[in-house]
Amino acid sequence: xxxxxxxxxxAPESGSHDLARTGAAFLRVCDRPDASSxxxxxxxxxxxxxxxxxxxxxxxxxxxxxxPLFCLTDDADNWHLLAAALAYLKTHPEKTxxxxxALVLDALIATFPCHLNK
Numbered sequence: 001x002x003x004x005x006x007x008x009x010x011a012p013e014s015g016s017h018d019l020a021r022t023g024a025a026f027l028r029v030c031d032r033p034d035a036s037s038x039x040x041x042x043x044x045x046x047x048x049x050x051x052x053x054x055x056x057x058x059x060x061x062x063x064x065x066x067x068p069l070f071c072l073t074d075d076a077d078n079w080h081l082l083a084a085a086l087a088y089l090k091t092h093p094e095k096t097x098x099x100x101x102a103l104v105l106d107a108l109i110a111t112f113p114c115h116l117n118k
Contacts, residue, residue, distance in 0.1 A: 019045070019046060019049060019100060020049065020100050020101070021099075021100060022096060022097055022098065022099065022100060023089045023095060023096035023097070023098055023099075023100055023103040024089075024096040024097060025100070026046070026049075026085070026089065026100045026103070026104075027086065027089045027090070027096060029042060029046065030042065030043065030046035030082065030085075030086060031086050031090075043082070046082055047078040047079065047081065047082045048078070049100075049104075050078065050081045050082050050085050050104050051078045051081055053101050053104045053105060053108075054070075054072075054081055054104075054108055057069055057105050057108070058070075067114075068114060069105070069108070069109055069114075070108045070109045070111075070112040070113065070114060071112055071113065071114040071115070072108075072112050073112065076112065081108065084107050084108060084110075084111035084112070085103070085104045085107045085108070087107070087111075088103065088106065088107030088110060088111065089103060089107070
């Protein structure tokens, strides 16, 4: 599975191996206000995780549904994807016991909806 690859990532001493388990773990690991080198490393890991979920979900959706699940804006880089995931988890604390990849996907769908032009 594409999503299983993202769950194999670990970083010693940081607890970052937990980020793929639940939304609460992702929030705990990835929502770091400081700018230390360890925090920057973990933030990059979190951005890579969200980007991987984004790319994998879109690949599967376009292959199966022939349509994207969400539509990223031109300025949506990995930082914006991470920010969307963190904001979603903070505003939906009742969902944070769910799997991280599903919650990241929910965040991207909510933050970057596709608008059909008619």
